[in-house]
Amino acid sequence: MYLLKVLFRNAFRHKLRTSLTILGMTIAILAFGMLRTMINAWYAGVEASSASRLVSRNAISMIFTLPLSYKDKIRQIDGVKQVSWANWFGGIYIDEKNFFANFAVEPKSYLELYPEFVLPPDQLTAFLRDRKAFVAGQKLAAKYHWKIGNTVILRGTIFPGNWEFVMRGIYRGRDENTDESQFFFHWDYLNETVKKMFPLRADQVGFYMIGVTRPDRAADVALAIDRTFKNSLAETLTETEKAFQLSFITMTEAILIAIQLVSFVVIIIIMAVVANTMSMTARERIGEYAIFKTLGFRGWRIAEMIFGESILITMIGCLIGIILTYPAASFFKSLLGTYFPVFNVTEETIYMDLAASFLVGLIAAIVPTWRAVSIRIADGLRRIG
Amino acid sequence: MAVPFSYSLRNLWTRRLTTVLTASGMALVIFVFSAILMLAEGLQKTLVETGSNDNVVVIRKSSGSEVQSGVERIQAAIVEIQPEIAIGTDGQPFLAKETVVLISLPKRGTENISNVVIRGIGRSSLALRPQVILVEGHLPKPGSSEIIAGRSVAKRFEGGGMEETLRFGMRDWKVVGIFDAGNTGFSSEIWGDADQLMQAFRRPVFSSVIFKMRDPSEFDRLKQRIESDPRLTLEAKRETRYYADQSEMMAKFLRILGTSLTIIFSLGAMIGAMITMYAAVSTRTGEIGTLRAIGFQRVSILGAFLLEAELLALMGGFAGLMSASFLQLFTISTVNFQTFSELAFSFALTFDIAWRSLAFSLVMGFVGGFLPAVRASRMNIVESLRAT
Numbered sequence: 001m002y003l004l005k006v007l008f009r010n011a012f013r014h015k016l017r018t019s020l021t022i023l024g025m026t027i028a029i030l031a032f033g034m035l036r037t038m039i040n041a042w043y044a045g046v047e048a049s050s051a052s053r054l055v056s057r058n059a060i061s062m063i064f065t066l067p068l069s070y071k072d073k074i075r076q077i078d079g080v081k082q083v084s085w086a087n088w089f090g091g092i093y094i095d096e097k098n099f100f101a102n103f104a105v106e107p108k109s110y111l112e113l114y115p116e117f118v119l120p121p122d123q124l125t126a127f128l129r130d131r132k133a134f135v136a137g138q139k140l141a142a143k144y145h146w147k148i149g150n151t152v153i154l155r156g157t158i159f160p161g162n163w164e165f166v167m168r169g170i171y172r173g174r175d176e177n178t179d180e181s182q183f184f185f186h187w188d189y190l191n192e193t194v195k196k197m198f199p200l201r202a203d204q205v206g207f208y209m210i211g212v213t214r215p216d217r218a219a220d221v222a223l224a225i226d227r228t229f230k231n232s233l234a235e236t237l238t239e240t241e242k243a244f245q246l247s248f249i250t251m252t253e254a255i256l257i258a259i260q261l262v263s264f265v266v267i268i269i270i271m272a273v274v275a276n277t278m279s280m281t282a283r284e285r286i287g288e289y290a291i292f293k294t295l296g297f298r299g300w301r302i303a304e305m306i307f308g309e310s311i312l313i314t315m316i317g318c319l320i321g322i323i324l325t326y327p328a329a330s331f332f333k334s335l336l337g338t339y340f341p342v343f344n345v346t347e348e349t350i351y352m353d354l355a356a357s358f359l360v361g362l363i364a365a366i367v368p369t370w371r372a373v374s375i376r377i378a379d380g381l382r383r384i385g
Numbered sequence: 386m387a388v389p390f391s392y393s394l395r396n397l398w399t400r401r402l403t404t405v406l407t408a409s410g411m412a413l414v415i416f417v418f419s420a421i422l423m424l425a426e427g428l429q430k431t432l433v434e435t436g437s438n439d440n441v442v443v444i445r446k447s448s449g450s451e452v453q454s455g456v457e458r459i460q461a462a463i464v465e466i467q468p469e470i471a472i473g474t475d476g477q478p479f480l481a482k483e484t485v486v487l488i489s490l491p492k493r494g495t496e497n498i499s500n501v502v503i504r505g506i507g508r509s510s511l512a513l514r515p516q517v518i519l520v521e522g523h524l525p526k527p528g529s530s531e532i533i534a535g536r537s538v539a540k541r542f543e544g545g546g547m548e549e550t551l552r553f554g555m556r557d558w559k560v561v562g563i564f565d566a567g568n569t570g571f572s573s574e575i576w577g578d579a580d581q582l583m584q585a586f587r588r589p590v591f592s593s594v595i596f597k598m599r600d601p602s603e604f605d606r607l608k609q610r611i612e613s614d615p616r617l618t619l620e621a622k623r624e625t626r627y628y629a630d631q632s633e634m635m636a637k638f639l640r641i642l643g644t645s646l647t648i649i650f651s652l653g654a655m656i657g658a659m660i661t662m663y664a665a666v667s668t669r670t671g672e673i674g675t676l677r678a679i680g681f682q683r684v685s686i687l688g689a690f691l692l693e694a695e696l697l698a699l700m701g702g703f704a705g706l707m708s709a710s711f712l713q714l715f716t717i718s719t720v721n722f723q724t725f726s727e728l729a730f731s732f733a734l735t736f737d738i739a740w741r742s743l744a745f746s747l748v749m750g751f752v753g754g755f756l757p758a759v760r761a762s763r764m765n766i767v768e769s770l771r772a773t
Contacts, residue, residue, distance in 0.1 A: 251720035272410035273657035
């Protein structure tokens with residue numbers, strides 16, 4: 001306790017310098033925390049995916065479709081509990097800036113496969129009954145002020161034309177990391193319209209969502225599905241939802257690695273700043289350290305004081321930074337919600353913040369301590385005059 | 386009268402450790418700042434150089450990219466007879482009907498797969514893009530399952546190299562040539578015969594029609610005619626505009642990310658500079674008093690300390706810029722969000738970026754050094770002399 005008092009007194013001898021260092025540390029931890037949260041947000045889709053769902057798509061690439069007739073063949077495969085299908089619609093709401101994910105889905109089975117999308121029963125019936133209906137996540141609905149019963153028009157990029165939808169429900173996420181900014185409508189609505197306009201493109205499914213009876217059978221079921229359609233015109237590639245989501249992330253891996261690197265750069269920058277503060281502090285107090293030594297204090301006592309002060313400063317900065325991370329994250333979310341539907345500060349991020357601050361405090365104190373401990377008493381005393 | 390320049394310079398030398406620490410903090414900020422600007426610049430350069438101003442791309446209305454577009458044969462034939470299209474050396478319209486799809490290919494040495502653009506080309510496709518040069522092998526023979534790969538595909542993707550084969554659409558496709566398209570997006574593509582690819586993918590429509598204009602100034606009239614023709618549901622864009630549009634979202638993302646990061650980081654570095662300069666001022670109180678006593682004005686003192694901060698920042702700026710310039714040796718390969726296809730691009734350092742980075746470091750130095758310099762200049766002569 002006594003030591004802590006000394007450390008506090010020492011740390012605030014130069015009020016301006018210490019406050020500036022703490023401020024710098026706060027900013028760095030804030031930036032670090034935000035970048036970490038952003039990386040987590042990137043992986044949010046993977047985190048939220050279930051182990052008992054498989055995704056089957058055309059083996060050539062995402063832009064090719066599968067025939068609707070596969071649904072019955074998939075259903076017959078042992079271990080398959082539920083089959084649903086969907087198309088990425090790629091519609092634009094008013095302007096390209098307003099990006100959100102919109103899918104044409106087989107509504108009943110799709111929502112059964114996704115128990116994390118919680119829809120009130122009356123809204124669910126209303127959605128299932130009306131072919132032109134759509135449901136949206138509550139974040140999306142709030143963003144564009146959509147109310148139940150509103151008509152929303154999307155401009156198709158893959159399926160040309162202006163498409164009219166009526167809102168019949170707003171879903172909530174069951175878990176914290178559920179994406180509440182998606183838009184679902186009836187696959188039949190899409191298919192019937194496509195049938196009239198481009199008969200060649202009708203009865204084609206973007207991907208199948210498959211529920212398996214037991215998660216540990218997922219790999220076997222995936223293999224069985226792919227084997228069924230081997231050497232056909234549309235071969236399938238089936239993987240767990242997690243792997244499917246992960247494949248999107250690995251595509252943009254380069255950017256992700258860059259953000260990760262940059263998040264460490266900010267820690268190094270602040271390390272330089274804190275090290276600078278500590279080296280100045282230690283240099284000014286060389287005389288005091290010499291006196292301590294004369295009085296009989298050992299080197300480790302002095303080391304304790306310098307290290308303690310350094311870590312104290314970084315930890316204060318860190319705590320303020322952590323507290324500020326939460327409002328900053330919610331502000332960021334409102335700003336860039338279109339890129340990152342899920343943006344939550346995780347516990348892990350906080351631990352990393354603490355670890356980084358501790359490390360900065362530790363490393364920053366090494367050189368000053370070494371100087372203070374190794375100086376000869378006479379030399380130290382001489383510096384005073 | 387100004388305090389001699391060497392005074393500021395020598396002060397930095399006297400406190401080497403502090404100088405190095407402060408300058409390296411700033412160097413890192415400048416490094417991040419210029420690296421992100423270079424990345425955004427490289428991305429745009431790649432996509433802008435991909436297009437030519439004389440060429441026009443025709444795609445289905447509101448489809449945004451060639452991959453999403455579909456142009457039926459009959460529509461393509463209508464576009465082909467427009468009078469503004471240049472005539473090639475063979476007497477035929479200088480035009481190519483192309484089909485563009487994405488295929489998933491594994492990257493060499495990893496399990497990761499990524500989307501690669503595969504372009505079915507016509508007779509004039511190569512001639513329309515003078516930047517594309519065949520460096521190895523020969524062009525695919527029309528009517529055969531032969532393909533040529535861009536240099537960055539050949540290097541990065543499994544099965545993309547010379548004499549290797551790729552399997553898709555129930556056929557084996559042999560790579561018979563490698564082409565180099567310099568710094569453009571075509572380097573990340575695979576080309577084959579359009580009719581063969583349409584068959585293999587069971588896609589009986591073209592994706593885009595590309596042609597050279599007889600006279601580039603006639604574009605507006607041509608665009609107007611194509612877009613108002615009731616038989617066509619197409620839109621025409623200059624090739625440069627088309628590719629610039631495709632890089633917009635990603636470049637914007639990089640810029641927003643970069644700018645906000647740099648601003649936050651620079652706060653840290655400015656605080657570092659401020660700490661250093663405050664310390665410099667407080668330990669030199671006696672010196673400042675002496676300088677004032679021998680006749681230097683307050684303004685000169687202010688200038689000397691500001692100069693010292695600026696020197697410190699400039700050192701950091703140069704160091705950061707120097708290390709960032711080495712990034713030009715690297716190539717980044719990632720999926721463009723907008724086209725959903727793989728694109729390789731490198732960091733590009735321009736004079737503008739260098740200039741802006743150094744200016745930014747000077748701003749950091751000024752902000753960090755101003756308050757301490759003001760404190761130094763406002764010191765009372767007698768008191769500061771006594772402080773020694």
